[in-house]
Amino acid sequence: MNSRLPFDDAAWEKSDEIEDSWLDFLFDEDIYNEIGVFLAEHACPRQWADFKFFRSGGFNASFLMTFTDSKTGGAVLRLPLPGVHMFPEEKVRNEASIMQFIMERTSQTMPIPVPMVSRWGERNESPSKLGPFIIMSYIDHARSMSDLLETPGRQPKERPELNPDINTIKLKALYRELANIVFSLSTLSANRIGSLKQTGRTAWEVAYRPLSMSMNEIVRLGTLPRSKLPTATYDRASLYFEALAELHIAHLKHQRNNAIDSADDCRRKFVARFLFRKLVRDRELRDKWMSHEHGPFPVWCDDFRPQNVMVDEADTVVGVVDWEFTYTAPVGFTHAPPWWLLLEKPEYWTKGLDDWCTQYERRLQIFLQAMMDCEEDAYRTRNERLEQSQRLSSRMRHSWASGDFWIMYAARNNFAFDAIYWNKIDRRFFGSNESDNNLCDAWKKRLHLLEPEEKETMDQFVDLKLSENQTRLLSWDPDQYTLDFMAKMEA
Template sequence: MESRLSFDDVAWEKSDDIEESWLDFLLDEDIYNEIGLFLAEHCSPRQWADFKLFKTGGFNASFLMTFTDTDASGAILRFPIPGVHMFPEEKVRNEVSIMQFITERTSQTMSITVPLIFRWGERNESPSKLGPFIIMAYIDHERSMSDLLETPGRQPKQRPELNPDISTTKLKALYRELANIVFSLSTLSANQIGSLKQTGKSAWEVGYRPLSISMNEIVRLGTLPRWKIPTAIYDRASSYFEALAELHISHLQHQRNNAIDSADDCRRKFVARFLFRKLVRDRELRDKWISYEHGPFPVWCDDFRPQNVMVDKAERVVGVVDWEFTYTAPIEFTHAPPWWLLLEKPEYWTKGLDDWCAHYERRLQIFLQAMMDCEEDAYQTRNEPLEESQRLSSWMRHSWESGDFWIMYAARNNFAFDAIYWNKIDQRFFGSNKSDDNIYDVWKKRLRLLEPEEKEIMDKYVDLKLQENETRLLSWDPDPYTLEYMAKMEA
């Protein structure tokens, strides 16, 4: 498979060091006890029975407190991990808003159960000023949906893999549970692209920029300065896609380490990004894949996947967690079928992209059948006729067959961009990308499509990127709390 843009290994090491040190810091006896007292105080008058560090990993550290009244759920206190979350205060605010929004709207649409929020606050309100926090109800569950889908016996450090021996009947049943959530989210929308804000009782509007998981990661592992992340709210789909295209370019310009292999590799990466931006700027090209320029813009969760879907002993969904990177987005995101049907992302598939596609397409047909069943049930409940254009399953099938799926995936995944662009997007819009000499030299045939100023930018950065690759210095712009914690580590 095409080489992808690697994480800056110097930034990755620093992020890991901060995370490990901070998690050790949480287990300091005084800090640990202060956290427990803080949580118990906010759950009063209930009497606590047990308190422990419940879960770490991903983006958060969570503490669980259970109570003597065993019929009631426990409480979770969760902190974003410094060095991992680059926008912790913004992340907590956005997550709280979207969870409250979904909870409020479940009576008007199909049910999505999210944790009930007891309290949330900023860093200066937290114990030992550990960071912004959320106190929420614990969703009692047996396991995650991912546990039911993946190959048995996977070790913690192993990449996830869909169980190849799972029966079609069981797979469809599990996909049906997931399709219900995807369909429900598709019914919640706004007239702008961004993060939600409550403006009154049962009144919501898009009040902040759309903070995506990719935006966090290109600051954390791609060393993009924080100020380069867009701050706008978007009224048109094309405006947001152009902002994402610009982010791909800025990311390549700013990442110091592991961004390129050679001068030609640098040019090749710039050509791909300029042409991707051209897909948005050129009206004729754009009209081939953007169908809803002015919305509606459904709720979209970047981190929604089977691992975050909790199930009971009967393998029924009891709740969905981790809503931190959720915002309203172009409907084309929702129209693309989920990448997680195989659990593993295409860029990490060991046998290459073509093999991933072959396995994915077989599973996609089962998921689409499950989605169609979900749609039938939903519209029978409403006693409304179901037009083909109203079927999410039909749009998903079209997105996969047309290749729109890959545009959405490339737009949202900065580090996977190059592999996806050259294998799945370039030839569709700009003709054959086969080269008489070498498949990796096709970018030279595309130079004629670039604007003069784009060629100037490319030439300017080639030498600079080669020099930066030799320094191995860290150019990092984390949030103020992470910087303060780094200073404590080095003291």
């Protein structure tokens, strides 16, 4: 069984083509100079000393300007990459807001060092109308936390992997730095699930849908029409989980290429998604894994990981970046221990899921010790005592031991869903069966659990998906700016 549902290869190629062309476009002399002038005018009356292309990350291109009064640091202009970000305006608005919210609301004793946003704007306000943008402070750093954790000698295009020879004492110290951020973020919450908007000098409300990384990726690489995405905020966790379950089904229905490889594979994937939705809809099943139905809903960042945590020469955290997919979410997301303890996701682990779990559990015990130390310091500072069962470390331990971790992971990761569901979720709720040793056939023993209309839907889509496999077409629904740039490329 494949460990993940492959990306739509036609959409992936087009996304990469647009990204590469746009990055070349940025280095047109006139465009490059206009960006520099725009940043210099923003910084007036400071005298700039250097201007350069800073980096192209997974979702953004950045330019850095430094100044003669170097003690005050530099300024970064960041632009979402067309063809990669499917919701650039929404992304910029949400990211600027959440950085301001975090800066205001984290405590003096446990701050999360985020860049200070000095300006953000829409496409028509940007130089050469390149796209929506954020101008923020530059955080001077020596390296990322990932550089300290990963295997030495890794090449830039290789997948990350935790250094297997890292000293336990050093690992705990680095995990402690990360645990401080995770813990501090967990203390921020709202009474709805969604993205934040500032409504007054110190007042905030959940005003927009929770724009997740998965939503972006299933439009970009899963060819889901944008109109199929949720648009609401949520006051109950079960409503949001049901929306995520529906997204899994819609994704499978709409991905044009690489979604299935046979009729049985199609049925197996539909059965998994219908049963996952059943876990949400059935009250008795839901009560086994979901808590805090009515909140509070902590702030959650889909893209928080060691690579986005900046450290100085002393390996102390000086900044945390890349907050675009951050929103308030069900508490189960926060109660699940971080997937990134090994740096690599389980669906990409070359030795398979079972080995990932073995290695992860070893590192998890070290991280939980670091989290407990973090909690002790925090509650001692506040002169508070907390029952063991109320601690975030205890809830993380329970999430892993119970398997709730995998429900949260499957809910958020569309392309990893199938292997996670059949290996880690199905038997917990629906019992073992004679197909346990052949997970590819396990779906056949679950058909009786489906509703009649679900079986009908599955049968309708099997023939459709098989016919789609006969041709390779691009079926894509990008944002208007990406469409405009595509037209410019073809002109």
